Amino acid sequence: MTATVADAPAAPASSAPIPPKRFGAAITLGVVALLSLVIFGFGSASGASTTFVVARPTDFFAIPSFTLPSQLAAIVFSVIGLALAGWTAYRANQRRKVGLWVPVVYGMAIMGALLTWAGAGRDATSIQLTGLLTSSLFLAVPLVFGALAGTLCERSGIINIAIEGQLLAGAFLAALIASMVGNAYVGLIAAPIAGALVGLVLAIFATKYWVNQIVVGVVLNMLVLGLTNFFFSTVMTENGDLNQPLGMPKLAIPLLSKIPVIGPVLFNQNLLVYILYVVVAVLQIMLFRSRWGLRVRAVGEHPKAADTVGIQVNRTRVRNTVLGGAIAGLGGAFFTVASGLAFGKEMTAGKGYIALAAMILGRWSPRGALAAALLFGFADALRAQLGAIGSPIPSQFLAMFPYIATIFAVAGLVGHARPPASEGIPYKK
Amino acid sequence: MSAETQTPAENPEAPAPEEPRSRQVLREIAESSSMVVFMAIVASMVIGGILVILADEAVRESAAYFFSRPGDTFAAIGDALGAAYSAMFNGAVLNLGADSFAGMIKPFTQTLTLATPLIFAGLGLGIGFRAGLFNIGAQGQLLIGATVGAYLGFAFELPWGIHLLLAVLGCALGGALWGFIPGILKARRGAHEVIVTIMLNYVALHLVAWLLSLEAFQREGSDNPISPIVAETAQYPKILGVQFNLHLGFLLALACAWGAWWLMERSTLGFRLRAVGANPSAARTAGMSIGTATIITMVIAGALAGLAGSAPVLGTQKFLTDAVAGSIGFDAITVALLGRSRPLGIVLAAILFGGLQASGPSLQVNAGLPVDIVVVIQALIVLFIAAPPLVRWMFHLPSPAHEKEVAA
Numbered sequence: 001m002t003a004t005v006a007d008a009p010a011a012p013a014s015s016a017p018i019p020p021k022r023f024g025a026a027i028t029l030g031v032v033a034l035l036s037l038v039i040f041g042f043g044s045a046s047g048a049s050t051t052f053v054v055a056r057p058t059d060f061f062a063i064p065s066f067t068l069p070s071q072l073a074a075i076v077f078s079v080i081g082l083a084l085a086g087w088t089a090y091r092a093n094q095r096r097k098v099g100l101w102v103p104v105v106y107g108m109a110i111m112g113a114l115l116t117w118a119g120a121g122r123d124a125t126s127i128q129l130t131g132l133l134t135s136s137l138f139l140a141v142p143l144v145f146g147a148l149a150g151t152l153c154e155r156s157g158i159i160n161i162a163i164e165g166q167l168l169a170g171a172f173l174a175a176l177i178a179s180m181v182g183n184a185y186v187g188l189i190a191a192p193i194a195g196a197l198v199g200l201v202l203a204i205f206a207t208k209y210w211v212n213q214i215v216v217g218v219v220l221n222m223l224v225l226g227l228t229n230f231f232f233s234t235v236m237t238e239n240g241d242l243n244q245p246l247g248m249p250k251l252a253i254p255l256l257s258k259i260p261v262i263g264p265v266l267f268n269q270n271l272l273v274y275i276l277y278v279v280v281a282v283l284q285i286m287l288f289r290s291r292w293g294l295r296v297r298a299v300g301e302h303p304k305a306a307d308t309v310g311i312q313v314n315r316t317r318v319r320n321t322v323l324g325g326a327i328a329g330l331g332g333a334f335f336t337v338a339s340g341l342a343f344g345k346e347m348t349a350g351k352g353y354i355a356l357a358a359m360i361l362g363r364w365s366p367r368g369a370l371a372a373a374l375l376f377g378f379a380d381a382l383r384a385q386l387g388a389i390g391s392p393i394p395s396q397f398l399a400m401f402p403y404i405a406t407i408f409a410v411a412g413l414v415g416h417a418r419p420p421a422s423e424g425i426p427y428k429k
Numbered sequence: 430m431s432a433e434t435q436t437p438a439e440n441p442e443a444p445a446p447e448e449p450r451s452r453q454v455l456r457e458i459a460e461s462s463s464m465v466v467f468m469a470i471v472a473s474m475v476i477g478g479i480l481v482i483l484a485d486e487a488v489r490e491s492a493a494y495f496f497s498r499p500g501d502t503f504a505a506i507g508d509a510l511g512a513a514y515s516a517m518f519n520g521a522v523l524n525l526g527a528d529s530f531a532g533m534i535k536p537f538t539q540t541l542t543l544a545t546p547l548i549f550a551g552l553g554l555g556i557g558f559r560a561g562l563f564n565i566g567a568q569g570q571l572l573i574g575a576t577v578g579a580y581l582g583f584a585f586e587l588p589w590g591i592h593l594l595l596a597v598l599g600c601a602l603g604g605a606l607w608g609f610i611p612g613i614l615k616a617r618r619g620a621h622e623v624i625v626t627i628m629l630n631y632v633a634l635h636l637v638a639w640l641l642s643l644e645a646f647q648r649e650g651s652d653n654p655i656s657p658i659v660a661e662t663a664q665y666p667k668i669l670g671v672q673f674n675l676h677l678g679f680l681l682a683l684a685c686a687w688g689a690w691w692l693m694e695r696s697t698l699g700f701r702l703r704a705v706g707a708n709p710s711a712a713r714t715a716g717m718s719i720g721t722a723t724i725i726t727m728v729i730a731g732a733l734a735g736l737a738g739s740a741p742v743l744g745t746q747k748f749l750t751d752a753v754a755g756s757i758g759f760d761a762i763t764v765a766l767l768g769r770s771r772p773l774g775i776v777l778a779a780i781l782f783g784g785l786q787a788s789g790p791s792l793q794v795n796a797g798l799p800v801d802i803v804v805v806i807q808a809l810i811v812l813f814i815a816a817p818p819l820v821r822w823m824f825h826l827p828s829p830a831h832e833k834e835v836a837a
Binding site for chain 2: 143214219222223226238400
């Protein structure tokens, strides 16, 4: 993505035809913001107010919970959304792309409008902002790992539909090994191994036998589901010691965790979340700023050219798919050892497919995947909180949000999601 | 198998040098020889057997003293495998322990009953594969079809015949609508059908969950999200009498299989769809509209998946829940792949997988094995048939390179 943004103004001038102006994103953003203005803005009872609780007792200094006039606040949030839609249209008219900050801020503004509307006139309950953000991040953890795995595989040209299976395998082995050893942290070592094994099977079938990668992915998901269910119902059920709920304590980082709002959200989490920060940062830099990353992307975009300059195409793909599988497997540890739960049948419940969605919405880049996954995690956390305060929207519609957002993205209605050119095509010399 | 006889007719359009490789792979799956399919099934059953042994308590206990009395381990292994395979046979084909003829053949009728939705959905996916579309969305199309069909079934009172017809058409229409969305998005906006159909599966799931929370779909006197029972006038009649579950839907599925064969092999439309699937650029040059072909394919595939939804709501379960689709949509993918996208192959594959599923309860009761072993075997079969070289290498089968040259 970075490359295209940088090249866009200069390259087409010489030879390529001028690309069409794409207003789809601007129109979609505008329509949604307008709906938000009408429903959340003017729909909030005038005179009602929404209370946000921010502070926690452990903070350095206490921010008092603040109360906003609902209607005004929701209108302001919606207008911010409309302004961003306008900015997108302005950029589209110049055939320029907008930065990642636009969808992120836009998403926050619309969510803000929604929250204000949902909390309007409820004096007894208030919106627990810090709790909401904390659980957003927590719920986003498997999505980020899964989306990173997808990004890593697809950047090298292998479609990874098996993220769901890798998460599930990771969750299973993490619970099994951690229970055998009696230490939750051992699960963090076992989980990536399970994911990597699934990735290895995918890589072998894709590069050696040239089997359609979507077929292998779908079937691997089934296989892992069947295997984990089978061993859960036999070995784990007969011997409860092999499947214990082990938890990892939250590790508060001194000083940083005392910052109001940000502190408890970002710096009072368990080890897996801190690993997540590191993995996102490392992958973002490695993929776009290192020789390795350049090679990986070359293999995914134009394998023949990459081969010509001496890059081992299939070896790169196998390595990336295995590494991706390991990362997704690590994300699987979230479900068991990192949440303090025992393994349960089908406990990933489609999170792997939402991760796939986050990868697409994040335009195949680690930081984009992080942003999209956080948005989906926020939608999930919001669903729980709205359920608690009695939501005016059926929770099922909030649950649909990631999927519909992804359909809009691939249909080119929100930005233009362009996958690596050679993904899914086996490389044969 | 019918595939062999049809191969020569198709090959003239096949060898195009710039053809996308994914389509070549699709055809390779379609053309893998019957031997490979058979050996893939054998290998999967063997691996399933290994899992059974690993999970068996008696085997693990006797393996602890394997070197002092190895005979015990082998006896335990034999017991475990014998119990598993005989439970599968008794559950899926013939119940040899039953005291009446009806009791004996009941398992096989159950196999056919479970195969019914797999045939419908598998046919739809098969048509998609041959037209070059990867429709992962049978699950969602089935759910929406089942929802529309069930609603027509329980909300209206109509005379016999008409009611059933209307409900079945409703299933097909609901599925067709859900198939139309990825079709038009692919045709007009170039959205990849795999992603859109996966996402639509979940949208459908949450949509149905929401509908079931509405009063119009709620069963009276129940707090659970389940619909009222479909009126008897809208249920598929049982075709072998009341003691068997086999219903008219099975015959309808066979009729659809014939229809799908006629469509793809004998009609102009089918020729167009196949041409677009085999080589889109050539088809476009010949004046065919790729977009139209995509939309038509997805609508037909959706309608067939929707009909698959009629099997549970009008045939066996007779009411709607959000779990009505089970895993039919995903199983159908494996059915279509194993049946090499050909109607006859799909019917046979569906009966095989229907049999595997029918053996589930028997495995549970008679061999103490969880049903999930069936899912493992199913997935393994498809993995193996998708990679014929792997199976040939495992069983030292000859490579078919010379055959292919002759055929081309």
